[in-house]
Amino acid sequence: MGRSPSTPETRVAILGFGTVGSAVAHVLQAQQFPGVRLTHIYNRDIRRKRESERAAGLGADIVWTEHVDEVLQADVDIIVETIGGLDPIEEWLQMALRSGKHVVTANKQLIAYRGAGLLQLARDNNRALVYNAAVAGGVPVIPATLHGLQGDRITRLSGILNGTCNFILSHMEHGADYADVLQQAQTAGYAEADPTADVDGFDARAKLCILARAAMQVGLDPDEVPAQSIRSVSAVDFHYARELGCTVRQIARAELQGDTLLARVGPMLVPRSSPIAWSHGTENMVVTTGDFGGDVVFSGHGAGGNPTAVAIVSDLLAVAHGSSSVALPVRDCAVTGEFLAPYYLRFIVRDKPGIVSAISGALSGMGANIDSILQRPGYPKEALPFVVTTEPCLTSVVASAVEQIARMPTMLEPPLCLQMLTDDARD
Amino acid sequence: MGRSPSTPETRVAILGFGTVGSAVAHVLQAQQFPGVRLTHIYNRDIRRKRESERAAGLGADIVWTEHVDEVLQADVDIIVETIGGLDPIEEWLQMALRSGKHVVTANKQLIAYRGAGLLQLARDNNRALVYNAAVAGGVPVIPATLHGLQGDRITRLSGILNGTCNFILSHMEHGADYADVLQQAQTAGYAEADPTADVDGFDARAKLCILARAAMQVGLDPDEVPAQSIRSVSAVDFHYARELGCTVRQIARAELQGDTLLARVGPMLVPRSSPIAWSHGTENMVVTTGDFGGDVVFSGHGAGGNPTAVAIVSDLLAVAHGSSSVALPVRDCAVTGEFLAPYYLRFIVRDKPGIVSAISGALSGMGANIDSILQRPGYPKEALPFVVTTEPCLTSVVASAVEQIARMPTMLEPPLCLQMLTDDARD
Numbered sequence: 001m002g003r004s005p006s007t008p009e010t011r012v013a014i015l016g017f018g019t020v021g022s023a024v025a026h027v028l029q030a031q032q033f034p035g036v037r038l039t040h041i042y043n044r045d046i047r048r049k050r051e052s053e054r055a056a057g058l059g060a061d062i063v064w065t066e067h068v069d070e071v072l073q074a075d076v077d078i079i080v081e082t083i084g085g086l087d088p089i090e091e092w093l094q095m096a097l098r099s100g101k102h103v104v105t106a107n108k109q110l111i112a113y114r115g116a117g118l119l120q121l122a123r124d125n126n127r128a129l130v131y132n133a134a135v136a137g138g139v140p141v142i143p144a145t146l147h148g149l150q151g152d153r154i155t156r157l158s159g160i161l162n163g164t165c166n167f168i169l170s171h172m173e174h175g176a177d178y179a180d181v182l183q184q185a186q187t188a189g190y191a192e193a194d195p196t197a198d199v200d201g202f203d204a205r206a207k208l209c210i211l212a213r214a215a216m217q218v219g220l221d222p223d224e225v226p227a228q229s230i231r232s233v234s235a236v237d238f239h240y241a242r243e244l245g246c247t248v249r250q251i252a253r254a255e256l257q258g259d260t261l262l263a264r265v266g267p268m269l270v271p272r273s274s275p276i277a278w279s280h281g282t283e284n285m286v287v288t289t290g291d292f293g294g295d296v297v298f299s300g301h302g303a304g305g306n307p308t309a310v311a312i313v314s315d316l317l318a319v320a321h322g323s324s325s326v327a328l329p330v331r332d333c334a335v336t337g338e339f340l341a342p343y344y345l346r347f348i349v350r351d352k353p354g355i356v357s358a359i360s361g362a363l364s365g366m367g368a369n370i371d372s373i374l375q376r377p378g379y380p381k382e383a384l385p386f387v388v389t390t391e392p393c394l395t396s397v398v399a400s401a402v403e404q405i406a407r408m409p410t411m412l413e414p415p416l417c418l419q420m421l422t423d424d425a426r427d
Numbered sequence: 428m429g430r431s432p433s434t435p436e437t438r439v440a441i442l443g444f445g446t447v448g449s450a451v452a453h454v455l456q457a458q459q460f461p462g463v464r465l466t467h468i469y470n471r472d473i474r475r476k477r478e479s480e481r482a483a484g485l486g487a488d489i490v491w492t493e494h495v496d497e498v499l500q501a502d503v504d505i506i507v508e509t510i511g512g513l514d515p516i517e518e519w520l521q522m523a524l525r526s527g528k529h530v531v532t533a534n535k536q537l538i539a540y541r542g543a544g545l546l547q548l549a550r551d552n553n554r555a556l557v558y559n560a561a562v563a564g565g566v567p568v569i570p571a572t573l574h575g576l577q578g579d580r581i582t583r584l585s586g587i588l589n590g591t592c593n594f595i596l597s598h599m600e601h602g603a604d605y606a607d608v609l610q611q612a613q614t615a616g617y618a619e620a621d622p623t624a625d626v627d628g629f630d631a632r633a634k635l636c637i638l639a640r641a642a643m644q645v646g647l648d649p650d651e652v653p654a655q656s657i658r659s660v661s662a663v664d665f666h667y668a669r670e671l672g673c674t675v676r677q678i679a680r681a682e683l684q685g686d687t688l689l690a691r692v693g694p695m696l697v698p699r700s701s702p703i704a705w706s707h708g709t710e711n712m713v714v715t716t717g718d719f720g721g722d723v724v725f726s727g728h729g730a731g732g733n734p735t736a737v738a739i740v741s742d743l744l745a746v747a748h749g750s751s752s753v754a755l756p757v758r759d760c761a762v763t764g765e766f767l768a769p770y771y772l773r774f775i776v777r778d779k780p781g782i783v784s785a786i787s788g789a790l791s792g793m794g795a796n797i798d799s800i801l802q803r804p805g806y807p808k809e810a811l812p813f814v815v816t817t818e819p820c821l822t823s824v825v826a827s828a829v830e831q832i833a834r835m836p837t838m839l840e841p842p843l844c845l846q847m848l849t850d851d852a853r854d
Contacts, residue, residue, distance in 0.1 A: 023719075027578060027579075027719055030580075030718075030719075031578070031580065132574075132575060138579075138717075138719075138720035138721065138723065139723055140571040140572075140574065140575020140576055140723070141571075141575075142575070143570065143571055143574035143575035144567040144568075144570055144571035144574075144575060144725075145567075146574070147559075147567065147570035147571075147573070147574050147741065147745055147750070148559060148567020148568075148569070148570035148571060148738065148741050149567055149737060149741060150740075150741045150744045150745070151454060151458070151736065151737045151738070151739065151740025151741035151742075151743070151744060152454075152565075152737040152740075152741070153457075153458065275705070275726070278702065278705060290565075290737060291457075292450075292454055292457075292565075292733040292734070292736060292737050293565035293727065293728060293733060293734040293737035293738075294565065294727065294728045294733075294734060295727055295728075296565065296566055296567070296725070296726070296727035296728075297724070297725070297726045297727060298571075298723070298724070298725055299702070299723070299724045300720065300721065300722055300723035300724060301720060301721045301722075301723075306719040306720060306721075307719070307720040307721060309578065309719060310576060310578045310579040310717060310719050310720035311575065311578070311720075312578065313577075313578025313579075314574065314575050314576060314577045314578035314579070315578075316578070317577045317578060318574055318577070323574070323750055323751070
């Protein structure tokens with residue numbers, strides 16, 4: 001690379017100078033890690049970035065550029081990618097790896113969809129590709145899993161991996177309305193103008209795939225994982241959840257049963273006694289369950305510039321110190337969304353008499369048994385919400401019954417069907 | 428080592444075949460990690476161990492020996508030490524490192540008191556000395572800190588690092604008596620016949636020193652850290668703690684203020700809203716606070732054969748794969764137990780009139796201000812417990828006032844003085 005081996009300096013370039021990229025520059029500037037030097041910053045319209053407040057205090061010798069080739073061809077050791085998205089980023093990082101650069105990225109979609117190919121390319125070029133910042137931001141669940149739980153056999157993961165959904169649902173728990181709190185999250189910068197990736201579960205799903213790869217050594221394609229939106233959850237569901245000793249959270253979960261991986265993302269009922277229910281605001285939380293070590297809980301800030309920058313800079317230091325490599329075999333396994341779990345079904349109906357027996361008939365006809373029927377007083381008869389919970393049954397069984405029930409003429413809205421997380425992992 | 432470099436097999440010896448050592452053997456046997464082979468087991472009176480139930484199912488070609496030299500001189504790559512204590516273990520591990528073996532250990536006292544010398548010896552011999560199992564058993568807080576939080580500047584650690592104390596105090600919270608629950612813990616194998624190391628804080632203190640080294644890069648001698656026993660905490664303290672929105676836990680805490688490290692271990696009042704209060708039974712929990720990433724919470728099983736074995740085997744795999752090395756600078760810093768914190772003072776007095784003014788006089792004379800005075804009804808006048816909490820003041824200030832108050836003739840017992848953990852780290 002044109003430098004003598006007696007210079008142990010690691011030269012770092014950042015692609016993208018938004019919230020995360022500028023936070024990485026800021027942390028590097030504040031911490032002054034020996035031997036680590038920020039040399040290049042790439043962004044579109046670089047002049048605006050360079051003159052922004054975020055650029056204040058950064059080293060005067062940094063090269064600011066809007067030509068990515070200038071970075072990819074430069075004498076740098078590590079490329080930090082904070083732009084996101086699949087194209088053209090994949091190609092840029094391929095070029096970086098081929099030209100002998102290590103890569104650190106927070107790009108969850110890229111790693112979830114195209115990680116396998118990039119990792120192979122990194123190995124072929126004897127370079128590191130590290131992405132601990134892609135899951136749970138400042139919560140070091142991937143490094144902890146890779147370095148501290150490799151001796152275990154992790155069979156279950158349950159996590160709150162999307163801070164936006166957690167912000168929305170934990171505020172709804174205290175009475176806020178979905179639309180209001182979404183707008184509040186957008187104003188605060190926690191949610192995008194188009195909230196689809198967050199509320200419909202695609203963001204959490206990509207993270208679950210990356211986490212399952214690290215913790216369970218399974219290759220998992222995001223498109224194989226069923227994702228349910230949180231848009232249909234409403235105030236009444238929190239009332240009924242409370243009556244059931246639960247709350248509602250967007251959960252990403254995976255469970256290994258022999259050679260089959262069960263995986264799902266969506267709003268679920270969570271027992272209030274579970275650590276998962278403790279998380280509030282934009283927090284992220286992951287519970288891993290191992291055959292030998294049992295449950296381990298991780299929580300903290302899952303997003304935001306500084307927490308994500310901590311994960312990126314930690315990766316960068318690991319690469320600089322040569323301690324980032326972990327050999328990860330991948331096991332073959334079938335993927336399914338067929339959990340055996342209890343379900344929460346909420347109906348809004350016009351009229352009551354006969355409804356309960358029709359619903360229970362539809363459920364029992366499919367082989368699903370009712371565990372409880374709840375109807376709180378005080379709702380109008382002409383749009384009456386009521387709730388049925390089932391004993392554990394297969395996802396497809398309850399889905400077929402719900403499809404049948406949805407066609408009943410008294411149903412005013414499509415029924416809401418939420419998986420219930422049980423507390424069995426907790427003593 | 429007499430083997431050709433084309434054989435990438437890693438040969439492992441275990442020193443000690445008790446609860447942890449036999450669990451390590453069991454996990455290795457169950458998991459069959461490629462390239463890792465258990466070759467030697469050392470214990471005193473080895474015949475009894477070899478014929479025990481725990482030895483069932485282990486490989487027939489394992490060498491069982493009661494002569495440690497046979498292991499230290501053998502062709503093994505990694506020595507796993509699970510015996511504990513300082514001597515003769517330190518000397519054995521020195522011999523192992525000098526003869527080119529890597530060392531994995533769960534020995535917290537050894538690492539806390541003599542880790543610096545052993546780590547230097549490991550570096551001199553280009554070997555790894557890894558000890559993630561020494562703190563919080565199956566909770567991978569050290570690997571997470573080393574690999575995932577190195578980019579942050581961690582300024583505060585609060586932890587529940589002793590499962591025995593947590594078992595005792597979380598049962599006392601629900602009404603159990605100290606002596607009864609200690610005996611229950613002893614029967615269940617959670618507490619030693621001599622519980623001193625646990626209840627008086629020496630175990631947690633050693634772990635705090637190791638953790639502070641990893642998370643804050645401070646060299647900390649356990650003997651510099653004040654440790655308070657939990658023996659003086661009684662049922663009445665849980666009643667008053669509840670009235671203050673708190674519970675009582677044995678906390679190990681360290682806080683970096685400039686070049687000074689504040690550190691202390693002992694029973695403290697913990698807000699019930701804090702994650703620290705969520706831990707129950709023998710669980711361990713650590714909260715780290717970083718300048719950039721904020722709070723991160725880790726919890727899980729802190730002790731027991733299998734969780735500790737997970738940590739050891741994970742270390743072993745990291746060493747086998749060459750990914751265990753983390754360069755850790757050590758910063759110079761002064762150590763003090765002088766926290767600026769609110770305090771909980773519980774008195775048992777014979778008579779009330781005049782007492783409150785005498786106590787408040789003693790406190791204000793030293794410069795400590797009273798925040799609240801609590802006296803629950805229903806206690807006998809002739810042995811009346813009552814509680815004073817202070818506004819934040821220095822540890823030495825409250826200690827001097829308490830010393831003065833203890834000499835008052837109406838005091839029937841030495842006053843109990845507990846630091847109160849505040850919730851400021853949370854939001």
